[in-house]
Amino acid sequence: MTPQRRAVAEVLDGENVHLSAEAVHLAARRTLPEISLATVYNTLNELASMGEVKEVSAGGGPRLYDPNVDNPHHHLLCTSCGDLRDVPVEASGIELPVGPVPGQLDGFVLTGVDVTFRGVCPACAASVSV
Amino acid sequence: MTPQRRAVAEVLDGENVHLSAEAVHLAARRTLPEISLATVYNTLNELASMGEVKEVSAGGGPRLYDPNVDNPHHHLLCTSCGDLRDVPVEASGIELPVGPVPGQLDGFVLTGVDVTFRGVCPACAASVSV
DNA sequence: TTCCATGCAAAGTGTTTGCAATAAT
DNA sequence: ATTATTGCAAACACTTTGCATGGAA
Numbered sequence: 001m002t003p004q005r006r007a008v009a010e011v012l013d014g015e016n017v018h019l020s021a022e023a024v025h026l027a028a029r030r031t032l033p034e035i036s037l038a039t040v041y042n043t044l045n046e047l048a049s050m051g052e053v054k055e056v057s058a059g060g061g062p063r064l065y066d067p068n069v070d071n072p073h074h075h076l077l078c079t080s081c082g083d084l085r086d087v088p089v090e091a092s093g094i095e096l097p098v099g100p101v102p103g104q105l106d107g108f109v110l111t112g113v114d115v116t117f118r119g120v121c122p123a124c125a126a127s128v129s130v
Numbered sequence: 131m132t133p134q135r136r137a138v139a140e141v142l143d144g145e146n147v148h149l150s151a152e153a154v155h156l157a158a159r160r161t162l163p164e165i166s167l168a169t170v171y172n173t174l175n176e177l178a179s180m181g182e183v184k185e186v187s188a189g190g191g192p193r194l195y196d197p198n199v200d201n202p203h204h205h206l207l208c209t210s211c212g213d214l215r216d217v218p219v220e221a222s223g224i225e226l227p228v229g230p231v232p233g234q235l236d237g238f239v240l241t242g243v244d245v246t247f248r249g250v251c252p253a254c255a256a257s258v259s260v
Numbered sequence: 261t262t263c264c265a266t267g268c269a270a271a272g273t274g275t276t277t278g279c280a281a282t283a284a285t
Numbered sequence: 286a287t288t289a290t291t292g293c294a295a296a297c298a299c300t301t302t303g304c305a306t307g308g309a310a
Contacts, residue, residue: 062298117242118236119239192274
């Protein structure tokens with residue numbers, strides 16, 4: 001556990017709006033100014049393969065990193081500014097299949113389901129109408 | 131309507147496995163060998179903004195293009211080979227909210243919901259176990 | 261000493277853009 | 286003649302990789 005990894009982990013910890021690698025880099029620099037972007041990428045990839053963090057691809061932009069891996073949740077993407085936040089499952093009107101998913105899926109071995117709501121956040125809606 | 135656009139449209143038409151821009155380029159070359167990749171990108175972007183095609187971002191890989199914009203459906207992504215195919219809604223065990231979505235979503239104006247199942251396709255499962 | 265993580269810079273992917281040549285009205 | 290579209294190549298955004306350095310066991 002190096003200072004760099006700790007810095008990256010601290011940035012992610014407790015976030016509910018998900019960050020890009022560059023945003024993580026920026027934030028991590030506040031506590032560790034000499035950390036490099038490559039190290040942030042490497043660390044994020046390690047965290048992802050350890051299952052500490054989940055990579056989510058939002059629209060066409062950069063990959064975002066979601067530290068909330070324990071509570072099942074959906075995502076809410078602002079297609080205007082790219083912000084991606086969590087949505088509690090019970091607020092979404094969608095229920096995930098509880099049991100094993102039906103075999104209709106062509107013999108796939110399923111590992112998960114992602115649900116992403118797309119829309120325009122209040123801030124963007126306001127700035128468009130101005 | 132130029133030959134290039136027709137070639138791109140023809141490639142996409144009727145596909146149920148979604149293609150990357152490069153795959154579209156490759157396929158379009160079969161009928162129009164001189165078509166350029168840039169034109170494929172331009173055309174795909176136009177089709178997308180006209181609503182004839184939907185861009186979907188699969189994992190970290192290239193963007194994929196989904197010509198099936200009329201029938202609501204989910205997606206099934208093989209995280210091993212990157213293949214993305216349609217799933218009929220009724221085969222998924224997930225029901226999309228029918229009415230207006232609850233106001234719990236922080237005042238977002240919703241434009242859609244994407245549901246993506248992740249898993250490993252039979253072909254990849256077989257080649258892993260070999 | 262041995263090892264691994266870092267930082268930098270270069271290379272790699274995927275996508276967009278500037279511009280001259282071309283084709284259509 | 287005017288306008289829009291193409292192809293090419295260069296630029297661009299994001300991510301990964303190679304390699305020399307430096308710290309920890």
